[in-house]
Amino acid sequence: MDLTISEKIIRDHCEQKDLSAGDFVLVKIDKCLGNDITAPKAIEVFEEIVEGTERSVFDPSKIILTPDHFTPNKDIASAIQCKILKDFARKYHIQHYYEVGKVGIEHCLLPEQGLIAPSELIIGADSHTCTYGALGAFSTGVGSTDLGVAMALGECWLQVPETLRFKYTGQLNKWVSGKDLILYTIGKIGVDGATYKVMEFTGEIINNLSMANRFTMCNMAIEAGAKTGFIFPDKITEQYLKSVGISKFKTYENNNTKYHESIEIDCNTIEPQIALPHLPSNTKPISEVQDMHIEIDQAVIGSCTNGRIEDLRIAAKIMKDNKIHPSVRCIIIPGTPTIQFDALKEGLIEIFLKAGAIVSPPTCGPCLGGHMGILAPGERAISTTNRNFMGRMGHKDSEVYLSNPAIAATSALKGFIASPESM
Amino acid sequence: MKGKVIKYPQENINTDLIIPARYLVDINPQFLAEHCMEDLDMEFHKNKNNLQATILVSGSNFGCGSSREQAPIALKATGIELIIAPSFARIFFRNAINIGLPILQFSDIDAFNSGDLLDIDFGKGVIENITTSKSYSFSKFPAFLQKIIKVHGLINFAREQIANSEEGS
Numbered sequence: 001m002d003l004t005i006s007e008k009i010i011r012d013h014c015e016q017k018d019l020s021a022g023d024f025v026l027v028k029i030d031k032c033l034g035n036d037i038t039a040p041k042a043i044e045v046f047e048e049i050v051e052g053t054e055r056s057v058f059d060p061s062k063i064i065l066t067p068d069h070f071t072p073n074k075d076i077a078s079a080i081q082c083k084i085l086k087d088f089a090r091k092y093h094i095q096h097y098y099e100v101g102k103v104g105i106e107h108c109l110l111p112e113q114g115l116i117a118p119s120e121l122i123i124g125a126d127s128h129t130c131t132y133g134a135l136g137a138f139s140t141g142v143g144s145t146d147l148g149v150a151m152a153l154g155e156c157w158l159q160v161p162e163t164l165r166f167k168y169t170g171q172l173n174k175w176v177s178g179k180d181l182i183l184y185t186i187g188k189i190g191v192d193g194a195t196y197k198v199m200e201f202t203g204e205i206i207n208n209l210s211m212a213n214r215f216t217m218c219n220m221a222i223e224a225g226a227k228t229g230f231i232f233p234d235k236i237t238e239q240y241l242k243s244v245g246i247s248k249f250k251t252y253e254n255n256n257t258k259y260h261e262s263i264e265i266d267c268n269t270i271e272p273q274i275a276l277p278h279l280p281s282n283t284k285p286i287s288e289v290q291d292m293h294i295e296i297d298q299a300v301i302g303s304c305t306n307g308r309i310e311d312l313r314i315a316a317k318i319m320k321d322n323k324i325h326p327s328v329r330c331i332i333i334p335g336t337p338t339i340q341f342d343a344l345k346e347g348l349i350e351i352f353l354k355a356g357a358i359v360s361p362p363t364c365g366p367c368l369g370g371h372m373g374i375l376a377p378g379e380r381a382i383s384t385t386n387r388n389f390m391g392r393m394g395h396k397d398s399e400v401y402l403s404n405p406a407i408a409a410t411s412a413l414k415g416f417i418a419s420p421e422s423m
Numbered sequence: 424m425k426g427k428v429i430k431y432p433q434e435n436i437n438t439d440l441i442i443p444a445r446y447l448v449d450i451n452p453q454f455l456a457e458h459c460m461e462d463l464d465m466e467f468h469k470n471k472n473n474l475q476a477t478i479l480v481s482g483s484n485f486g487c488g489s490s491r492e493q494a495p496i497a498l499k500a501t502g503i504e505l506i507i508a509p510s511f512a513r514i515f516f517r518n519a520i521n522i523g524l525p526i527l528q529f530s531d532i533d534a535f536n537s538g539d540l541l542d543i544d545f546g547k548g549v550i551e552n553i554t555t556s557k558s559y560s561f562s563k564f565p566a567f568l569q570k571i572i573k574v575h576g577l578i579n580f581a582r583e584q585i586a587n588s589e590e591g592s
Contacts, residue, residue: 024567037447041492044450049581053589070448077448127490127514143492143518149581157517157567157577191435192484196513225487225512279435368444368489389439389488396462 004163004259005230006198008252009138013121021162021260029062030120032150035106035364036067038125038143040084045148057092058154064096064115064124065089066106069364074371104336104362107131107219107304112336114244118233118251123147123156128304128386129228130221133198134214135241136233136251141222161227162260163198168205170268175420177314178213179306179384179404181205182220183273185265187283195225197260205267206231211240212310219305220386223280274417275402278390286407286419294401298381299324299412300393302333302360303367306384306405309339309346315409316348318420319355325415330357331373337362357412369393375400382411424525424545425553426504429476430537436463436481437488438515442497444489455493456500468501470537477504480535484508486515495519505543507532507550520568523576529561 003011004021011019013027034042050056057063065085070078089097096115103109107128110116118136122129125147132139142156150156166185186193199221206214214236218229231237232254241249271285301307301315312334324330332352334340340362343349352359366373367385375381375394381401383393388400403411406420414422440463442455449455460467470476479498485508486494495518498506506519509530519526527543529550535541539554550559564572571580 024565037444038490038492041450041496045578048578049585053585055585069444075448081448081450125490125492127488129490141490141514143490143514143521145492145521145577146517149577153581153584157571191487192510192512195484195510225484227513368439370444387437387439387488389437391443391462392439 002255002257005200005232005252006138006161006163009119009121010158010160019160021160023160025158025160026155027121027158028154029123029150029156031062031064031115031122032147033064033066033106033110033124033126033129034147035069035126036071036078036082036085037069038147039065040081041144042125042147042151043084043088045145046151049148049152055152057094057151060093061095062154063094063151064110065094066098066103066109067100068103068105068362069368070370071103071363072100072361102337104339105304105307105364107215108307108335108339111135111215112244112338114246117241117246117249118237119249123150127222128219130226131215131219131304133221133228133230134211134218135237136231138228140228159196161196161198163200163258164194165200165202165259165262167203167262167264168201168267169203169264170205170266172205172267173271175272175404175406176267176270177404178209178216180270180273181267182217183275183280183283183402184270186220186224186281187273189224191223191279191281192225194221197226198228198230199224199226200230207234210310211236212308215308216305220280223386272404272407272419274407275388277388277399277401280386280388280402290418290422294380294417295415296328296382296411296417297379298373298375299328299330299408300333300366300373300381300383300385301405301408302335303364303385304335305386307333307335307339309342311384311405312339312343312348313346314405316351318406318409318423319357319413320351322355322413324356324412328412328415329373330412331360331366332357333360333365334362366393382408382417384408424504425540425542426477427475428478428480428535428537428539428541429471429474430480430535431463432482432532434482435484435487438486438491438494439488441486441494442491447491447493450493452496452500455497459497459501471501474538476537477502478541479503479506480532481506481508482532483510485511487512490514492518492522495522495524499524507535520571521577523572525572527561529559531559534559
């Protein structure tokens with residue numbers, strides 16, 4: 001029987017040539033990444049491993065450090081953590097270290113910088129590393145110790161995952177985006193519905209989906225517990241890769257047959273989705289949520305899930321010549337400096353500022369309750385981010401509702417969670 | 424190992440609850456331990472100390488959410504020596520194995536209550552609930568993971584690999 005795509009990529013990165021789902025293997029990695037929250041511990045681990053040896057990092061061109069979570073440094077403690085990354089990058093001549101001004105939200109930044117190619121094996125000490133499955137890489141989130149070991153040895157242990165195939169058929173309704181498809185899917189299978197498995201996204205809908213929407217879908221595979229999301233590279237992938245300077249890459253034939261399970265999702269009946277507190281699986285269609293008239297204090301448009309230029313264009317289209325509701329704080333966070341500059345050139349920043357929103361520098365910021373938009377007890381936010389766990393964006397008695405950028409923008413104008421159809 | 428139980432039967436206890444991101448500005452285990460589980464239960468430390476508990480029993484998908492290794496580090500630094508749950512989120516699972524914090528997948532958590540005294544034999548794969556005089560078997564980890572567990576985590580595993588490769592060269 002044919003191997004799944006994950007089995008093929010893993011096989012070609014390890015010594016064991018005969019493998020199947022469930023096996024534990026040591027793989028050679030193509031890239032590894034860490035951020036200001038996870039890398040300080042990884043650096044400590046690295047130094048402990050190489051102590052007393054002549055060893056350096058396994059390859060300074062394959063380690064990526066992105067201080068993106070609490071930057072620009074929110075306080076002295078976070079400044080100290082970022083300095084650990086900077087000092088390490090200097091000491092070991094790390095090629096891909098990004099200082100503020102160049103740094104963006106890692107999962108927006110790395111593809112844009114041309115650092116991710118199909119069929120690569122990538123680990124990142126950040127759970128949303130699964131985003132790069134959108135480019136056909138096998139890419140998964142790990143912890144700091146994993147990263148520390150990877151920086152020393154260029155290796156990581158993995159269990160070969162099984163694959164769940166999701167086939168999206170039918171037609172997309174108006175305002176339905178990749179965010180809605182993935183929220184709907186998580187709502188269907190639950191926050192542990194894909195634990196340890198790969199979520200492979202297929203079908204005519206995916207074939208026609210933009211790269212930005214594909215990134216969004218793979219990004220949130222972790223919210224169903226998955227090891228990674230995956231989409232087979234096609235013309236849309238190739239075009240994107242070409243735009244970031246990648247023209248040669250390895251691909252595998254799409255002849256996966258060994259699925260753990262195949263799930264077909266009929267998109268004809270899917271409306272834009274809202275994930276209500278406090279789980280990403282707690283989803284309802286917007287028509288139902290709009291009737292609940294849920295007033296909001298804050299709207300966040302950004303993050304590794306929805307901080308790309310396409311997301312900002314949608315928000316700007318809705319906000320143009322409109323005003324943010326007087327009792328709402330609307331925070332727009334472009335994912336990278338390039339996205340921010342593009343938004344400036346396209347006039348989107350002007351639209352946001354005229355509407356009464358503020359534009360933040362690229363940062364993970366409020367998504368994880370870091371900074372740049374923390375919620376008080378009792379406050380509510382609509383957010384294009386990825387998690388709505390209790391206390392995620394601030395006080396434990398605050399609430400986060402997850403949505404696509406169009407709904408977040410509309411809700412910012414209306415003051416309550418509303419469909420763009422109501423504009 | 425022997426120890427007493429503190430139980431939070433909720434499913435999906437996520438890493439934001441185990442250690443909120445506002446405390447991820449410092450990797451000192453004692454600092455993290457001080458704030459461990461506080462958004463879930465402000466009295467976590469008091470309850471744990473009153474019970475003299477070292478075994479955390481919880482619902483399925485324990486540790487879901489972010490990759491922060493600070494979550495198992497914080498729990499370990501509070502004095503938790505073992506976590507029992509029907510399932511673990513995958514990054515938490517590997518982080519716990521990697522830092523040498525024992526975890527155990529066992530579906531019938533109704534068999535244990537806060538305050539129960541358990542005796543776990545990892546070699547035989549048996550949990551004895553001394554308080555209720557009942558025994559339960561669990562499936563042991565695959566051989567590969569046992570190797571990491573045996574050397575108390577991935578750092579020692581990696582150092583052994585380096586030592587072996589340098590001997591070989």
